[in-house]
Amino acid sequence: MHDAPRWLDTGEQQAWRAWLYSWMLLEDRLNSDLVQQTGISHAYYEILVQLSETEGRQLRMSELADRCLSSRSRLSHAVSRLEERGWVRRQVCAEDGRGQLAVLTDEGFAALEQAAPVHVESVRTHLFDQLSPTQVAALRDVGETLLRHLNDQP
Amino acid sequence: MHDAPRWLDTGEQQAWRAWLYSWMLLEDRLNSDLVQQTGISHAYYEILVQLSETEGRQLRMSELADRCLSSRSRLSHAVSRLEERGWVRRQVCAEDGRGQLAVLTDEGFAALEQAAPVHVESVRTHLFDQLSPTQVAALRDVGETLLRHLNDQP
DNA sequence: TCCAAGTGGTTGAGCGTTTGACTGCTTACG
DNA sequence: CGTAAGCAGTCAAACGCTCAACCACTTGGA
Numbered sequence: 001m002h003d004a005p006r007w008l009d010t011g012e013q014q015a016w017r018a019w020l021y022s023w024m025l026l027e028d029r030l031n032s033d034l035v036q037q038t039g040i041s042h043a044y045y046e047i048l049v050q051l052s053e054t055e056g057r058q059l060r061m062s063e064l065a066d067r068c069l070s071s072r073s074r075l076s077h078a079v080s081r082l083e084e085r086g087w088v089r090r091q092v093c094a095e096d097g098r099g100q101l102a103v104l105t106d107e108g109f110a111a112l113e114q115a116a117p118v119h120v121e122s123v124r125t126h127l128f129d130q131l132s133p134t135q136v137a138a139l140r141d142v143g144e145t146l147l148r149h150l151n152d153q154p
Numbered sequence: 155m156h157d158a159p160r161w162l163d164t165g166e167q168q169a170w171r172a173w174l175y176s177w178m179l180l181e182d183r184l185n186s187d188l189v190q191q192t193g194i195s196h197a198y199y200e201i202l203v204q205l206s207e208t209e210g211r212q213l214r215m216s217e218l219a220d221r222c223l224s225s226r227s228r229l230s231h232a233v234s235r236l237e238e239r240g241w242v243r244r245q246v247c248a249e250d251g252r253g254q255l256a257v258l259t260d261e262g263f264a265a266l267e268q269a270a271p272v273h274v275e276s277v278r279t280h281l282f283d284q285l286s287p288t289q290v291a292a293l294r295d296v297g298e299t300l301l302r303h304l305n306d307q308p
Numbered sequence: 309t310c311c312a313a314g315t316g317g318t319t320g321a322g323c324g325t326t327t328g329a330c331t332g333c334t335t336a337c338g
Numbered sequence: 339c340g341t342a343a344g345c346a347g348t349c350a351a352a353c354g355c356t357c358a359a360c361c362a363c364t365t366g367g368a
Contacts, residue, residue, distance in 0.1 A: 005271035006278050015290050016277060018297030023177060024223050025304040043324090061347060069178050074325060076348060081324090098333045098346045117159035123170060124160050130303045131296060136169050138292035142285060143172030149284045150179040197354090215317060228355060230318055235354090252316045252363045 026126055033122040038115040043068070045119060047078060048087065048112040051104035058103040060093060087111055180280055187276040192269040197222070199273060201232060202241065202266040205258035212257040214247060241265055 008016060031042045040048075050067045051057050059067070065075040079102050082088040087108030093099030104112075128136065162170060185196045194202075204221045205211050213221070219229040233256050236242040241262030247253030258266075282290065 005274050007274055008277070008282070011294070012282055012290065015294035015297065016281070018294050018301055020297075021223065022297045022300035022304060026300060028223075029304065029307070041324095062345090069175065069182070071326075072347065073327075073349085077324070080348095093346090096334075096346080100347065120159050120161055124162070126303065126307075127170070127300070128162070128166055130299055135292070135296050135299065136166065138289070139296055140165070140169035140172050142289050142293055143169065143174075143176040145284055145289065146176035146180060146281070147172055149280065150176060150183065153183070153280075195354095216315095225356075226317065227319085227357075231354070234318090247316090250316080250364075254317065 029126055030119070030122050034115065034119050037118045038111075040111065040115050043070070043078060044082060045112075045115060047075070047082065047102075048104065048108055048115075051088065051102060052109060052112055056103075057109065058091070058101045061100050061102055064102055082108065085111075183280055184273070184276050188269065188273050191272045192265075194265065194269050197224070197232060198236060199266075199269060201229070201236065201256075202258065202262055202269075205242065205256060206263060206266055210257075211263065212245070212255045215254050215256055218256055236262070239265075 027042075034045060035041055046068050047064065050064055051059060061075060061079070062072055064070075064079075065072045068075060070078070079088055079090065083090065085107075087105055089103050089105055091101045091103050093101050131139070181196075188199060189195055200222050201218065204218055205213060215229060215233070216226055218224075218233075219226050222229060224232070233242055233244065237244065239261075241259055243257050243259055245255045245257050247255050285293070
């Protein structure tokens with residue numbers, strides 16, 4: 001049962017701290033750039049992006065929730081707020097009466113078109129401009145490795 | 155003013171997506187492991203860690219907020235909740251009557267001692283066990299690079 | 309010494325998220 | 339068929355965070 005904990009060694013601790021802090025700061029920075037310049041939070045942005053990238057600019061609620069790494073409940077609330085802004089509308093799903101489709105409106109698409117350059121610029125400034133191609137490749141490599149692991153998990 | 159946006163190329167996009175997703179999943183996983191097994195969220199854990207690592211296990215509120223990358227207000231609320239659990243207490247600062255010290259209680263320290271192995275094991279399982287030493291080094295390198303950039307920012 | 313400006317920290321209202329219960333629809337099985 | 343089990347989505351309540359106003363104390367200058 002209770003084995004001795006496998007503590008982190010000094011190098012691991014430093015890697016962990018450096019990463020944890022830098023990512024928290026970066027996330028925060030990207031989000032506040034986006035909010036200040038466009039009034040759209042990263043969570044909303046992500047929803048609009050996912051919708052815009054599908055055929056017909058629409059998705060089932062749960063599919064959308066999965067893609068946004070969001071709970072159904074959270075997404076449901078978020079879509080309600082986006083509906084109020086007129087950027088998304090709900091529509092009952094033809095094939096499955098239980099389902100709802102979230103549909104990106106033209107206004108929503110326009111809002112995304114305005115926000116996208118701002119967000120990309122921010123990601124570039126604070127992430128890619130700071131890293132060498134080697135570092136970017138390493139980041140991608142680590143990301144994909146972790147993704148494989150986490151997707152296999154229960 | 156409005157220059158053409160410097161869009162991400164395919165490799166950059168893949169790096170960005172892979173990293174964004176893997177990190178969100180990882181963060182979520184680490185936090186839910188911690189909450190389920192100890193009842194302590196990562197935010198609270200971080201406060202306890204910072205306090206435990208200082209001389210006298212106490213810090214000024216704003217110093218603590220800075221170390222936790224938290225706003226003063228957020229920290230103030232969080233410390234109130236930790237006070238209710240008996241893990242932290244407030245104490246007026248002797249040198250500066252405006253200041254408050256957050257002091258880690260023995261109960262708080264005990265709670266942290268229980269939680270730490272759980273958290274470390276989780277970080278190890280989902281992060282370090284998945285990565286080669288080279289990948290860990292790369293992670294640290296990228297983290298430190300970004301940290302330098304973000305700390306210099308306004 | 310006194311007052312204005314600045315600093316440290318708290319508070320409360322409003323908003324977003326989480327959790328778990330709930331409704332309505334569909335599917336599978338007897 | 340008809341009913342049980344399960345799935346899609348919503349909703350209400352509780353909780354945490356943000357924002358801005360606020361109080362108490364300190365500092366610096368007249």
